Amino acid sequence: MTRLIFLGPPGAGKGTQAITLAEFLRIPHISTGDILRQAIKDQTPLGVKAQSYMDGGELVPDQLVQDLVEERLNQPDTKTGWILDGFPRKVTQAAFLAELLQKIGQGGERVVNLDAPDDVVITRLLGRGRKDDNEEVIRRRLEVYREETAPLIDYYRDRQKLLTVNGNQSQAEVTDSLKNLIAA
Numbered sequence: 001m002t003r004l005i006f007l008g009p010p011g012a013g014k015g016t017q018a019i020t021l022a023e024f025l026r027i028p029h030i031s032t033g034d035i036l037r038q039a040i041k042d043q044t045p046l047g048v049k050a051q052s053y054m055d056g057g058e059l060v061p062d063q064l065v066q067d068l069v070e071e072r073l074n075q076p077d078t079k080t081g082w083i084l085d086g087f088p089r090k091v092t093q094a095a096f097l098a099e100l101l102q103k104i105g106q107g108g109e110r111v112v113n114l115d116a117p118d119d120v121v122i123t124r125l126l127g128r129g130r131k132d133d134n135e136e137v138i139r140r141r142l143e144v145y146r147e148e149t150a151p152l153i154d155y156y157r158d159r160q161k162l163l164t165v166n167g168n169q170s171q172a173e174v175t176d177s178l179k180n181l182i183a184a
């Protein structure tokens, strides 16, 4: 049973690696960003509420993402494990998740901190070209990462859940590192 949380700055390669590893392990890849982008595309009430935050590189309010994560983790396919990508992104969300996992009996999660330097992630994101991948919004997302998300590294280290992988390698090398780490 594998339950993994992917942490790391925008552009570190969380989505890329989560897709590969989830397929390898045959478990769902749950990306809050993907779910929110789909909601925007479908113009659901969630999408309408989330759009302006996402366009500006700000975090969507906790209640919205927490509700969607709770709903998603209650679906039957999560019984075999999961990879959470993009959640939690704040200490408040991490505390919510800890309580939720206890409530639904899905503990034993490990956290992978995938890191890469700013110049590398900026170049990658400019090349990816998503709507929020322009220079101004990337800068804001990196600030938000440093202020709100990076404290989760210590949060999970203190709880003995943290694993670290160098995201500044080729995609295949990162995948190998991840496979070795979770097998250990």
Ligand SMILES: Nc1ncnc2c1ncn2[C@@H]1O[C@H](COP(=O)(O)OP(=O)(O)OP(=O)(O)O)[C@@H](O)[C@H]1O
Pocket: 008, 009, 010, 011, 012, 013, 014, 015, 016, 017, 033, 124, 125, 127, 128, 167, 168, 169, 170, 171, 172, 174
């Ligand atoms: N190891 C790598 N080497 C070079 N490019 C990479 C690597 N991993 C991912 N990329 C590319 O970098 C870009 C960002 O990757 P990805 O979307 O996986 O990052 P992310 O951490 O999920 O970012 P975000 O948090 O912004 O969604 C993509 O265009 C991807 O193809």
Ligand SMILES: Nc1ncnc2c1ncn2[C@@H]1O[C@H](COP(=O)(O)O)[C@@H](O)[C@H]1O
Pocket: 010, 032, 033, 034, 036, 053, 054, 055, 057, 058, 059, 060, 061, 062, 065, 085, 086, 087, 088, 089, 093, 141
């Ligand atoms: N956990 C989250 N909390 C708040 N806002 C979130 C969260 N996950 C995603 N978002 C919003 O979506 C965009 C894109 O997310 P990616 O993980 O980069 O796909 C992010 O900037 C937030 O606005």
